[in-house]
Amino acid sequence: xxxxxxxDSRLFKIANPAGIAFFGASNNYSSMGTNMLQSIQAMGFKxxxxxxxxxxxxxxxxxxxASVSDLPETPxxxxxxxxxxxxxxxxxxCGKKGIKHAIVVTAGFKEMGTDGIALEKxxxxxxxxxxxxxxxxxxxxxxxxxxxxxxxxxPFEGTPGFxxxxxxxxxxxxxxxxxxxxxxxxxSTGFSVGNEADADIVDCMEYFGACPHxxxxxxxxxxxxxxxxxxxxARAITPEKPIVAFYVGGSEGGKRASFSHxxxxxxxxxLYDGIFRQSxxxxxxxxxxxxxxxxxxxxxxxxxxxxxxxxxHSGGPGAAAAxxxxxAGLVLPSLSDDTRDKLSPYIPATASHxxxxxxxxxxxxxxxxxxxxxxxxxxxxxxxxxVYLLASSSMIKRALEGMGMSAGDADENTEKIIDQQCSSxxxxxxxxxxxLVGYSFLxxxxxxxxxxxxxxxxxxxxxxxxxxxxxxxxxxxxLRDKIAED
Amino acid sequence: xxxxxxxDSRLFKIANPAGIAFFGASNNYSSMGTNMLQSIQAMGFKxxxxxxxxxxxxxxxxxxxASVSDLPETPxxxxxxxxxxxxxxxxxxCGKKGIKHAIVVTAGFKEMGTDGIALEKxxxxxxxxxxxxxxxxxxxxxxxxxxxxxxxxxPFEGTPGFxxxxxxxxxxxxxxxxxxxxxxxxxSTGFSVGNEADADIVDCMEYFGACPHxxxxxxxxxxxxxxxxxxxxARAITPEKPIVAFYVGGSEGGKRASFSHxxxxxxxxxLYDGIFRQSxxxxxxxxxxxxxxxxxxxxxxxxxxxxxxxxxHSGGPGAAAAxxxxxAGLVLPSLSDDTRDKLSPYIPATASHxxxxxxxxxxxxxxxxxxxxxxxxxxxxxxxxxVYLLASSSMIKRALEGMGMSAGDADENTEKIIDQQCSSxxxxxxxxxxxLVGYSFLxxxxxxxxxxxxxxxxxxxxxxxxxxxxxxxxxxxxLRDKIAED
Numbered sequence: 027x028x029x030x031x032x033x034d035s036r037l038f039k040i041a042n043p044a045g046i047a048f049f050g051a052s053n054n055y056s057s058m059g060t061n062m063l064q065s066i067q068a069m070g071f072k073x074x075x076x077x078x079x080x081x082x083x084x085x086x087x088x089x090x091x092a093s094v095s096d097l098p099e100t101p102x103x104x105x106x107x108x109x110x111x112x113x114x115x116x117x118x119x120c121g122k123k124g125i126k127h128a129i130v131v132t133a134g135f136k137e138m139g140t141d142g143i144a145l146e147k148x149x150x151x152x153x154x155x156x157x158x159x160x161x162x163x164x165x166x167x168x169x170x171x172x173x174x175x176x177x178x179x180x181p182f183e184g185t186p187g188f189x190x191x192x193x194x195x196x197x198x199x200x201x202x203x204x205x206x207x208x209x210x211x212x213x214s215t216g217f218s219v220g221n222e223a224d225a226d227i228v229d230c231m232e233y234f235g236a237c238p239h240x241x242x243x244x245x246x247x248x249x250x251x252x253x254x255x256x257x258x259x260a261r262a263i264t265p266e267k268p269i270v271a272f273y274v275g276g277s278e279g280g281k282r283a284s285f286s287h288x289x290x291x292x293x294x295x296x297l298y299d300g301i302f303r304q305s306x307x308x309x310x311x312x313x314x315x316x317x318x319x320x321x322x323x324x325x326x327x328x329x330x331x332x333x334x335x336x337x338x339h340s341g342g343p344g345a346a347a348a349x350x351x352x353x354a355g356l357v358l359p360s361l362s363d364d365t366r367d368k369l370s371p372y373i374p375a376t377a378s379h380x381x382x383x384x385x386x387x388x389x390x391x392x393x394x395x396x397x398x399x400x401x402x403x404x405x406x407x408x409x410x411x412x413v414y415l416l417a418s419s420s421m422i423k424r425a426l427e428g429m430g431m432s433a434g435d436a437d438e439n440t441e442k443i444i445d446q447q448c449s450s451x452x453x454x455x456x457x458x459x460x461x462l463v464g465y466s467f468l469x470x471x472x473x474x475x476x477x478x479x480x481x482x483x484x485x486x487x488x489x490x491x492x493x494x495x496x497x498x499x500x501x502x503x504x505l506r507d508k509i510a511e512d
Numbered sequence: 513x514x515x516x517x518x519x520d521s522r523l524f525k526i527a528n529p530a531g532i533a534f535f536g537a538s539n540n541y542s543s544m545g546t547n548m549l550q551s552i553q554a555m556g557f558k559x560x561x562x563x564x565x566x567x568x569x570x571x572x573x574x575x576x577x578a579s580v581s582d583l584p585e586t587p588x589x590x591x592x593x594x595x596x597x598x599x600x601x602x603x604x605x606c607g608k609k610g611i612k613h614a615i616v617v618t619a620g621f622k623e624m625g626t627d628g629i630a631l632e633k634x635x636x637x638x639x640x641x642x643x644x645x646x647x648x649x650x651x652x653x654x655x656x657x658x659x660x661x662x663x664x665x666x667p668f669e670g671t672p673g674f675x676x677x678x679x680x681x682x683x684x685x686x687x688x689x690x691x692x693x694x695x696x697x698x699x700s701t702g703f704s705v706g707n708e709a710d711a712d713i714v715d716c717m718e719y720f721g722a723c724p725h726x727x728x729x730x731x732x733x734x735x736x737x738x739x740x741x742x743x744x745x746a747r748a749i750t751p752e753k754p755i756v757a758f759y760v761g762g763s764e765g766g767k768r769a770s771f772s773h774x775x776x777x778x779x780x781x782x783l784y785d786g787i788f789r790q791s792x793x794x795x796x797x798x799x800x801x802x803x804x805x806x807x808x809x810x811x812x813x814x815x816x817x818x819x820x821x822x823x824x825h826s827g828g829p830g831a832a833a834a835x836x837x838x839x840a841g842l843v844l845p846s847l848s849d850d851t852r853d854k855l856s857p858y859i860p861a862t863a864s865h866x867x868x869x870x871x872x873x874x875x876x877x878x879x880x881x882x883x884x885x886x887x888x889x890x891x892x893x894x895x896x897x898x899v900y901l902l903a904s905s906s907m908i909k910r911a912l913e914g915m916g917m918s919a920g921d922a923d924e925n926t927e928k929i930i931d932q933q934c935s936s937x938x939x940x941x942x943x944x945x946x947x948l949v950g951y952s953f954l955x956x957x958x959x960x961x962x963x964x965x966x967x968x969x970x971x972x973x974x975x976x977x978x979x980x981x982x983x984x985x986x987x988x989x990x991l992r993d994k995i996a997e998d
Contacts, residue, residue, distance in 0.1 A: 055914045133862050133872065195828020201902055205953045248831055272832075279844045280835030286864040287827035311839075312976040313832065313953070341773035342681020345734055346758075346799065349766030353797075358765045376619050378772040386619065416687055428541045467691045467799070490798040 032236040036159050036229050039127045041170045041215050043102035045074035047094055047125065049116055050107030050132075051085050059107035060086065061179040062131065062167070069176045076101060093119065100124040105167060105177055110134035113163065114149050121156025128153065129177060130162035136221045137164055137287065150223045165220025166196030169213055172239050178218070187212025188324045189317070190240035192230030194219055195287070198246045198313065205313075210470055210479045211321055214239035228255045235263040242324035244316055245271040248284035249292040250301065257305045261509055264306030268323040268502045271307050272316040273298050306505040308498050315494065318486055322495040325484045326461035328503035329409035333359040334496060335402040336382035338414035339394070343489055344382035347412050347465065350493030356500065358382070359407035368401045391422075395447035396454065403458040410499070412492050413451075415466040415485060417474035419444060444473050452481035461499060465492035518722040522645045522715050525613045527656045527701050529588035531560035533580055533611065535602055536593030536618075537571050545593035546572065547665040548617065548653070555662045562587060579605065586610040591653060591663055596620035599649065600635050607642025614639065615663060616648035622707045623650055623773065636709045644710075651706025652682030655689075655699055658725050664704070673698025674810045675803070676726035678716030680705055681773070684732045684799065691799075696956055696965045697807055700725035714741045721749040728810035730802055731757040734770035735778040736787065743791045747995055750792030754809040754988045757793050758802040759784050792991040794984050801980065804972055808981040811970045812947035814989035815895035819845040820982060821888040822868035824900035825880070829975055830868035833898050833951065836979030842986065844868070845893035854887045877908075881933035882940065889944040896985070898978050899937075901952040901971060903960035905930060930959050938967035947985060951978035 032038055046066070050059030063077060063086055076097050077085035084090055091097055094104070094116075104120045106113055106128060113132050120128060135146035146163065153160045161168065167177030171186035178200035184207030193199050196218035206212050214237055217230045227245055234240045243263065250256050260269055274280040275292020284292045302309050308323075310316035334356045338344035348358055358381045361369075366379045372393045378384040383402065385394070403411055419440050426436040455462040464485035470476045475485050486492040518524055532552070536545030549563060549572055562583050563571035570576055577583055580590070580602075590606045592599055592614060599618050606614060621632035632649065639646045647654065653663030657672035664686035670693030679685050682704035692698050700723055703716045713731055720726045729749065736742050746755055760766040761778020770778045788795050794809075796802035820842045824830035834844055844867045847855075852865045858879045864870040869888065871880070889897055905926050912922040941948040950971035956962045961971050972978040 056911060138862065193828065195826065195831065197826035197828040197902075201826065201829070201953055246828060248828075274831045274835035277835045277838030279838035279842075280831055282844065282866065283822075283827075283831035283834035283868050283870075286866045286868075287831055287870065312836075313974055314976075336769075340681065340683035340687065341769075342679065342683040342732060342734075343687075345681065345760045345766055345769035345773055348769035349760035349763045350798075352763030352765035356765075358768065376624065380768065380772045382769050382772075384769075384773065416683075425542060467687055488799055490800075 035233040037233045039102040040161055041168050042173045045101030047076045047078055047101045047104045049078050051077050062177055065176050065181055069182050070174050072174055094123050102127055104128040107131040114152055117152045121158055126158055128158050128160045129167045133164040135163045146223050153224055160224040162220040165218040166200055168217050169199055170215040183207050184212045188214055188241035189244050189320045190214045190234035190237055191216040191244040192219055192227040193246035194248045195246055222251055226251050228252055228259050231259050242320045243269040244320050247271050247273045248275045260305035260307050264509055265506055269307045270310055270316050270319045272310045306509050308501055318491050318495045319498040322484050322499050323502055328499050329461050331409040332356045332500045333409045335408040336412045338382050339385040341384050343414045344384050347489035347493055348382055350490035354493045354497030356497055362405055365401055365405040372397050396450040400454045403460050410460050411462045413464050415464045419473045444477055448477040448481050452483055463492045463496050465489050521719040523719045525588040526647055527654050528659045531587030533562045533564055533587045533590045535564050537563050544665055548663055551662045551667055555668050556660050558660055580609050588613055590614040593617040600638055603638045607644055612644055614644050614646045615653045619650040621649045632709050639710055646710040648706040651704040652686055654703050655685055656701040669693050670698045674700055674727035675730050675806045676700045676720035676723055677702040677730040678713040679732035680734045681732055708737055712737050714738050714745050717745050728806045729755040730806050733757050733759045734761045746791035746793050750995055751992055755793045756796055756802050756805045758796045792995050794987055804977050804981045805984040808970050808985050809988055814985050815947050817895040818842045818986045819893055819895045821894040822898045824868050825871040827870050829900045830870050833975035833979055834868055836976035840979045840983030842983055848891055851887055851891040858883050882936040886940045889946050896946050897948045899950050901950045905959045930963055934963040934967050938969055949978045949982050951975050
């Protein structure tokens, strides 16, 4: 079932086409199809683009063709954004031309009820007759920044990343560009699967299992069409790559909304929890949670167990993290006497040696990023660590200026000091082999946060989110071990 | 117990002092006390500032006094940031001078165990002997932007707001400045209560109950010292102002962390849930949740019931909101036939008339902000509304340019159109008398989001958070009604 080579995936040519026939773009800038072709152009797609249009000679500056049969070659992929009534005849023409892959953006199929169901069946018969692999209908296509391909109607923002996402809502691909970028994250590839008449999330999972750019798989699920295949595929992938699913169909409101969205029948939470557990898939309850989990799972090795040391210099954020850990199934071990002894030279007398280790302040701020986490991570009772970050570059600068440095020199040295501190923390984590997650109310606009993130330490916005994400990392280890046992 | 006049509050002179005697600032820029006095200066405090220092003639450019007895007048407030061992004698000197209010920042009291407990008792005997109201010890003081007062060690950022916060962690006052500002929120006044040897969160609640700038009260709680007073005070305030509490002491980790933070003994979740329910206080489980709830509770009137209409043009964000509503105890009513008829002219044939109303796209984008929410809010089955916002100013600009407008004119007209659309939605909400909460993956950097927020429509980051906050608004109504019944 699993492909070891991504080129064997059914979806390979859909995410990595050499050329595209595009149906539904024109020179009318307000149409959906035009917007989508513009997105493809804007990203700098390297392959051939063939707009097919019955009347125009050029579309968006590209040579247009009256019919797909006129194209000078057979492209890998057709993208169809046409009125519902002419989708099937267009698919037939593509089949005759020898095109083997298609994305159908057009809606008006299964999600519309009886007539739409019949139409979707007929569409599927057409693709099968010509051996075409289809994504959709009622989807917004694919984004593969590594291939400079973005067929969605919003311009791609951000950078390529390590999250492979398959979504039963196009919005959670295209509207996430601006969400992931400021967090330092990005998609390896994102598939909007729509009604899943042919290719479905299981096909996407197989693709991501073999995709070298993908370190973690994110799924937005309103219902699972092929339960058994889902479980088998997930179990084959989980030992190598974690899978996180945000499932919304399990509540009354979610179930009804899913049905009118893609025409699928969702099942109760209990049923899906069982499927996910069997599959080794980690469930998330919101978009934030899904991407928090992906961030940590795609960045860090899982810890040996559920024992967490918390380091803070502020009592409240420490207590909130401790509370979050307990609620996420993690425990806060007492530190060994040896650890307490080792910590003493670095922390003030009024600080707490308990866990959370609350420094109140550090004698030498650099210790916060080096000696202290090093000692805590090497404690034999500790499997992982959470560190609160309130690191202000303006305070370092003020201190340097206080030591007589000019403003320009202070600026330069501040950046150097930040880089040293962050390198030190990243080195400690790497050599210790135990995961460390930062948390802060600051964003990536803060130099410390950006630098730590760029060096491979995930920093999450707030104590509970960091605790939950660490909980997901522990859960991944448990699920993976369980699959290995079976 | 409750003051109708804020000037009768024990804490009035602490949050609104005319003059301050400051102990522990020097010309050493790395000391905590110096940082705190700098913060007071930086905010432009209008009252007199009297640094007391044994050796310096001036401190931070202010005339310094060798002893508090030398001050030319008796200031309202003493702020003490001195070594633990000289706090009590300093308090005694303040008492002799006739000072009646003090903030003790210094740590090393109850939170340190036996010796500290004895020391704190002695400190309290001193303040009582002189009739001094004290906040602390082991706190970081008060921020009252309406009085241009910020005694915390971080510079104040942002603008005055309507959230009155009392916190058993100073971090959740001072480190929230940069968190609240970008969300368009701010504190009316924030108290860091520390060990609560004298004044405690109940005193703060009384202050906020009478504070004209405060529309909602936020509490960060590790333990409640005076249970009965807490319940009575909260019940007196809740009919007028909602109270939200983030309690972290209820889990094993949270309990242990709280103990080493402020030396208080926390109770199990069950006990505190009971206290909150009796008090009419809404519980939050994270900082995000607490401020989300405060945002909505401080902005909108509570709905008559728990029936929510969801408006979206993207299926996934609609389904996620529907799922979130169900999990937050809200229901999604079927819309009346009349509503469906009224909607028809404004929405495409492929759109869903069910709830969530998923427009897929709007024939005329302006309808999304006017006709459609107006129709949905006037449905008799609807008590409130959630609206998904993915509004792009660049798309409006592109359309205007497509109509032949110059770039400059398009920019100007884009802002006008956004303002019209947002005004329209705000008017509809106000005249309908039902609460409307927006949700988006965009931030306040987007013109639509900022404009809507500035016009009084709360916009929260994501569907589940919006649903939970609406759930808190419904809960507030229920708790208030229950108290009125009793």
